[in-house]
Amino acid sequence: xxxxxxxxxxxxxxxxxxxxxVSLSFESGKVNALIGKNGSGKSTxxxxxxxxxxxDHGSLELDGKPLDIQDPSDAFxxxxxxxxxxxxxxxxxxxxxxxxxxxxxxxxAFVDWKRTYAKAQALLDEMGIDLPLREPVMNxxxxxxxxxxxxxxxxxxxxxxxxxxxxxALAQQETQMLxxxxxxxxxxxxxxxxxxxxxxxxxEIADTSTVLLDGHFTGxxxxxxxxxxxxxxxxxxxxxxxxxxxxxEISDETVLEVKDxxxxxxxxxxxxxxxxxxxxxxxxxxxxxxxxLLRGIFGADKVxxxxxxxxxxxxxxxxxxxxxxxxxxxTPEDRKSQGLVQxxxxxxxxxxxxxxxxxxxGFVDGKLVRDYSGRQVDALSIKTTDDSLPMTSLxxxxxxxxxxxKWLNACPKVIFFDEPSRGIDVGAKQQIFQIxxxxxxxxxxxxxxxxxxxxxxxxxxxxxxxxxxxxxxxVRPEDITIEQLYSLCMGGETR
Amino acid sequence: xxxxxTTKIDLSRLSKKYMLEIILFCIVLALVFxxxxxxxxxxxxxxxxxxxxxGVISFxxxxxxxxxxxxxxxxxxxxxxxxxxxxxxxxLAKAGxxxxxxxxxxxxxxxxxxxxxxxxxxxxxxxxFNIPTFIITLAMQNVVYGAAALIxxxxxxxxxxxWYNWIGAGRLFGVFPVPAIWLLxxxxxxxxxxxxxxxxxxxxxxxxxxxxxxLSGINVTKxxxxxxxxxxxxxxIAGIILSGQVMSGSSTFGRGYETDVISAxxxxxxxxxxxxxxxxxxxxxxxxxxxxxxxxxLFGVGDFEKYIVRGFLILFAVLFNTxxxxxxxxxxxxx
Numbered sequence: 001x002x003x004x005x006x007x008x009x010x011x012x013x014x015x016x017x018x019x020x021x022v023s024l025s026f027e028s029g030k031v032n033a034l035i036g037k038n039g040s041g042k043s044t045x046x047x048x049x050x051x052x053x054x055x056d057h058g059s060l061e062l063d064g065k066p067l068d069i070q071d072p073s074d075a076f077x078x079x080x081x082x083x084x085x086x087x088x089x090x091x092x093x094x095x096x097x098x099x100x101x102x103x104x105x106x107x108x109a110f111v112d113w114k115r116t117y118a119k120a121q122a123l124l125d126e127m128g129i130d131l132p133l134r135e136p137v138m139n140x141x142x143x144x145x146x147x148x149x150x151x152x153x154x155x156x157x158x159x160x161x162x163x164x165x166x167x168x169a170l171a172q173q174e175t176q177m178l179x180x181x182x183x184x185x186x187x188x189x190x191x192x193x194x195x196x197x198x199x200x201x202x203x204e205i206a207d208t209s210t211v212l213l214d215g216h217f218t219g220x221x222x223x224x225x226x227x228x229x230x231x232x233x234x235x236x237x238x239x240x241x242x243x244x245x246x247x248x249e250i251s252d253e254t255v256l257e258v259k260d261x262x263x264x265x266x267x268x269x270x271x272x273x274x275x276x277x278x279x280x281x282x283x284x285x286x287x288x289x290x291x292x293l294l295r296g297i298f299g300a301d302k303v304x305x306x307x308x309x310x311x312x313x314x315x316x317x318x319x320x321x322x323x324x325x326x327x328x329x330x331t332p333e334d335r336k337s338q339g340l341v342q343x344x345x346x347x348x349x350x351x352x353x354x355x356x357x358x359x360x361x362g363f364v365d366g367k368l369v370r371d372y373s374g375r376q377v378d379a380l381s382i383k384t385t386d387d388s389l390p391m392t393s394l395x396x397x398x399x400x401x402x403x404x405x406k407w408l409n410a411c412p413k414v415i416f417f418d419e420p421s422r423g424i425d426v427g428a429k430q431q432i433f434q435i436x437x438x439x440x441x442x443x444x445x446x447x448x449x450x451x452x453x454x455x456x457x458x459x460x461x462x463x464x465x466x467x468x469x470x471x472x473x474x475v476r477p478e479d480i481t482i483e484q485l486y487s488l489c490m491g492g493e494t495r
Numbered sequence: 496x497x498x499x500x501t502t503k504i505d506l507s508r509l510s511k512k513y514m515l516e517i518i519l520f521c522i523v524l525a526l527v528f529x530x531x532x533x534x535x536x537x538x539x540x541x542x543x544x545x546x547x548x549x550g551v552i553s554f555x556x557x558x559x560x561x562x563x564x565x566x567x568x569x570x571x572x573x574x575x576x577x578x579x580x581x582x583x584x585x586x587l588a589k590a591g592x593x594x595x596x597x598x599x600x601x602x603x604x605x606x607x608x609x610x611x612x613x614x615x616x617x618x619x620x621x622x623x624f625n626i627p628t629f630i631i632t633l634a635m636q637n638v639v640y641g642a643a644a645l646i647x648x649x650x651x652x653x654x655x656x657x658w659y660n661w662i663g664a665g666r667l668f669g670v671f672p673v674p675a676i677w678l679l680x681x682x683x684x685x686x687x688x689x690x691x692x693x694x695x696x697x698x699x700x701x702x703x704x705x706x707x708x709x710l711s712g713i714n715v716t717k718x719x720x721x722x723x724x725x726x727x728x729x730x731x732i733a734g735i736i737l738s739g740q741v742m743s744g745s746s747t748f749g750r751g752y753e754t755d756v757i758s759a760x761x762x763x764x765x766x767x768x769x770x771x772x773x774x775x776x777x778x779x780x781x782x783x784x785x786x787x788x789x790x791x792x793l794f795g796v797g798d799f800e801k802y803i804v805r806g807f808l809i810l811f812a813v814l815f816n817t818x819x820x821x822x823x824x825x826x827x828x829x830x
Contacts, residue, residue, distance in 0.1 A: 300710055324712035338710055341703035343770040352700055352711040359693035406711065 002028045002063045004049070004160055004191050009058030011044055015425075018044040020215040021058070026160075028191045030207035031182060035196060037235055038452060041215040042195060046162055049193070050082045051075030062159060079159035083149045085168050091138035095131050096120035099152045123155050127184050143174035147181055160191040167198060168286055171265070172468070179205050198285060199228060199490045213237050228490075232483040242458045243477060244279070248440050250461060251276040255445050256328075256414050258297055261306030266292035267469035270306075274414060279436060279446045281460035281477075283453055283489050289469040290449045291333055294416045298330040299323045311413050324353060329407030331400075333419040333449075339403040340391050347373040347387040349402050353410040376405030380435060397428025404435055415439065417448045421455060433459050453485050465489055511819065515764065515779050522786060530793040536670070538789065544672040546785035548573070549755040550778075551678055551733045554685040555726030556760050557777040559628075561689070562722045563702035563769025564621065568632040569730040569756060571639035572613060573749025576606040576734025578647045581744030585654025595656040603735050610731030611724055613639065618720030628723070636753075643746035651745040655738065663739025674736050681729065686774045698722060703770025758805070759784055762812040784808075 004026045011019040019041045026032040036042040047053040049060065051069040060067040062079075069075045072082075089098050096117050097104075105115035120133055129147060137145060146166050153161055163182070167175045182205055185192055194206060202209055202223055209221045211234035218234040256274040261267065267289035274280055284290045296303040299318030308315045310326045320330070332338035340349050350373040351358050358368040373387045380401040384394060391399060400420065407415060417436065421429040436446050436459060450456050456463050457477040465473040465488050473488055510517060527534040552569050559566050583602035587593045593601065613635065620631045665673035689695040700708040701718045709715045730749075738744045763780030765772030787808065791801050 298710075320710050321712045321714055330710060332710060337704070338706050341700050341707050341770060343703045343766075343768075344699060348696065348699065351696070352708065352713065355693045355696055355713070359696070362693050363691050364693055364696060410712075 002159060002191060005061040007059050009048060009055045011053060011055050017215050022217045024210055024217050026191050026193055028189050029186055031192050031194050031205055033194045033196060033202050033206035033209040035209055036212035040212040042212050046164060046195060050080055050162055081153035081156055081158035082162040083153050083166060085165045087145055089137045089145055089148060092136055094134050094136055095148055096133040098137050098148055099155060123151055129181060143170050143177050146178055150181060158190060162193045164195045211235055228487055232486060236482050244459060245437055248437060250278045255311055257309040259307045261296055261303055263296050263303040270471055272464060274445050277440045277443050277445055279440055279460045281456035281463040282449045282466060283456055283463050283485060284466035285489050288466040290466055291418055294418050294449055298328060298416060324410060327413035329410060329412035329415040331403045331417050335400055335403050340399060342391045345388045345390055346384055346402055349391055350376050350405050350409060353406045372409050376408060380405050397424035400424055414445045417446060419450055453482055457482060467491060519779060519783050526790045530790055533793055540672050542785045542789045543675040546781045547674040547678045548733045548737055549752055549759060550781040551681050552729050552756045553759045553777050553781055554681050555729035556756050557765055557772055557774055558698055558722045559726045560760055560765045560767060561702045561772040562698045562719060564628040566632045566726045567753050568635040568639055569726060570749040570752035571636045572610060572727055572730035573734040573737060573752060574746045575639050575643035576610060576731040577738035577744035577748045578643045578652060578746055579606040579609055580735055580738050581652035581655050582646055599656055599659055606735060607728055607731045610727040614724030614727030618723035622716040622719050640746060647746050651743040653743040655742055659739050660742055663736045677736060682778055689774045699770055758809045764816060
């Protein structure tokens with residue numbers, strides 16, 4: 001049996017302490033889960049173990065011997081393999097080629113394919129897996145790709161294997177297939193560190209769970225005989241959830257009605273209504289269909305069925321064009337690739353959703369463009385000296401404000417915010433919340449999707465909970481704690 | 496101290512922004528003093544006339560490249576348009592439906608209509624099946640050339656009325672070349688569309704990031720089809736001008752013109768990645784190539800050498816743009 005010990009590790013970034021004197025250990029022969037909410041420091045710890053970061057203070061030890069890691073390739077050489085959630089496979093090459101890439105069996109200058117395939121087959125047999133070795137990886141399922149990644153990592157005979165959220169892109173049945181392989185790994189003398197945000201998986205696959213909170217190690221739980229509440233307590237501590245300003249009123253008038261929306265396999269039979277001025281949150285784990293639902297209602301993706309009634313007008317087949325005309329706005333979760341045109345100016349971007357308004361008769365009115373752009377730069381305090389500068393001159397938070405400003409220029413009745421606070425700092429986050437509240441005061445409703453549950457509790461009037469593409473409940477922020485909301489999101493089986 | 500630095504920065508920024516214009520001016524100045532017969536009205540109008548054919552299409556290609564697409568079939572389309580105009584004019588006259596003098600109008604209309612249909616087809620394949628326009632138009636280059644050769648049976652068609660020569664070789668008030676008028680009109684129209692209309696803003700947005708444009712409520716399909724149609728219609732017009740110039744239509748017209756056209760647009764600062772470019776820059780690019788060509792002719796440089804010089808010019812233009820962009824990014828990061 002071998003042990004990886006983390007001793008007193010501290011890592012600081014400008015403005016935050018990501019890890020504060022963390023000491024813990026992981027043993028071989030079991031699945032060691034590492035959990036914590038966003039920003040808890042778990043990904044920083046993973047990156048220190050695999051050499052992507054160097055700690056400011058503290059050390060690592062493997063079986064009592066100090067482990068000094070210079071960089072990721074050094075870590076790899078010292079027996080630490082990482083399987084990332086985003087795939088590193090080459091789609092056009094076969095399974096065997098991917099597993100043994102760079103280490104093909106050769107005869108002189110030529111690859112000996114016969115022996116290469118035999119070697120790959122031996123690796124699969126060893127782990128009790130059956131995969132089509134000659135199939136190009138692009139024809140495989142997501143879970144099969146994950147399996148190839150793990151086999152590839154194991155073929156280097158590592159002492160430590162880090163699995164970074166391997167199930168996040170998998171459907172439920174696929175997860176089971178992957179778990180079978182992970183259980184097989186336990187028989188080898190390898191330290192398995194399993195990073196996840198899916199709490200419900202822990203009792204299925206993990207033997208122990210190590211919990212981090214705000215850069216501190218808060219406890220280690222043996223899965224046998226424990227309950228979700230034991231872990232939730234360690235994950236959230238005693239957080240004080242802030243609540244929205246008291247003056248936000250909801251009127252009785254319904255502004256948006258969503259009926260029987262279905263897009264298999266993402267979501268099924270979703271219906272809800274939204275009142276004027278209301279801020280509605282949608283909570284759910286990654287893969288619960290939250291983002292897909294917003295995109296479906298906005299018409300960004302085709303749905304199987306469903307109708308939208310916006311401000312009394314029924315829209316049969318929504319498209320971004322018809323929905324934005326009808327008064328719906330959508331700020332996508334990935335602002336760089338979906339929300340903005342990076343090569344164009346701030347001013348151009350601010351006018352992309354209101355081209356009708358700034359170009360009466362088809363001709364762009366330069367004065368209107370400057371007015372519309374300047375209005376949002378002022379109202380949202382977008383930090384720039386000149387709005388004709390390119391988007392790339394802005395920070396993440398200010399870019400997000402441009403996405404919001406672009407839609408405010410279109411005078412919407414309802415705004416969908418998909419992960420509005422992703423990748424922006426605390427100050428900018430509060431400013432975005434202020435914008436959402438201000439819109440509510442003007443009678444504009446919002447739907448907010450966020451994986452940060454405390455944000456939903458802070459911002460919204462009402463929260464709908466989604467699990468595996470279905471609505472499973474509805475709560476008010478004032479009636480619920482963050483632990484309760486979390487367990488509702490991950491599934492009811494409280495033991 | 497401070498004001499001095501500000502002016503310095505402004506000067507360097509201005510010189511970077513108008514680099515092409517400055518280089519062009521220097522070359523022109525050098526030619527004025529060294530090249531025999533360069534600085535004469537006749538020669539300057541000659542340059543303008545010579546760049547008309549590729550110039551007219553270049554403005555369409557600017558829209559296409561800014562919109563994030565490309566059209567490699569425009570050269571063949573010049574030939575098809577010229578062949579169609581001459582053949583239809585001849586056929587109408589032979590059948591006794593219309594004399595050549597008026598029949599040529601119908602023929603020109605048909606040629607432009609065919610250009611429009613080719614553009615629609617390219618745009619349809621692009622937007623419906625998501626095939627890159629590089630491949631679509633590479634294939635269509637062959638189809639269009641073959642069609643033109645088939646219709647003309649490989650021979651030049653000369654059934655065109657005498658007045659038609661005016662379109663391609665006429666002179667306004669006895670001096671100003673008529674084809675240059677078409678060039679200026681097309682420049683003006685495309686300049687207005689790309690800089691002053693809503694559609695122009697949409698082309699930039701679609702080329703810069705199609706997904707963001709789509710989610711902003713812009714009709715990406717429509718924009719892409721319209722730009723693919725525009726460049727083909729302009730290629731058809733170039734075919735009409737060329738057939739007027741030489742008073743015949745042949746499928747070999749315009750072979751390889753796509754290189755000239757795309758070169759001018761790229762020298763003018765338009766990015767192949769889409770979203771970046773200026774119509775004015777393309778105009779400068781056209782004149783630039785025209786002046787260099789003319790200068791080389793005046794100095795008696797041979798055709799083969801001209802190809803080499805032109806090739807390196809394109810390389811240097813792109814290299815220069817790339818280095819400038821990279822240094823801008825570095826400056827931003829170091830800030």
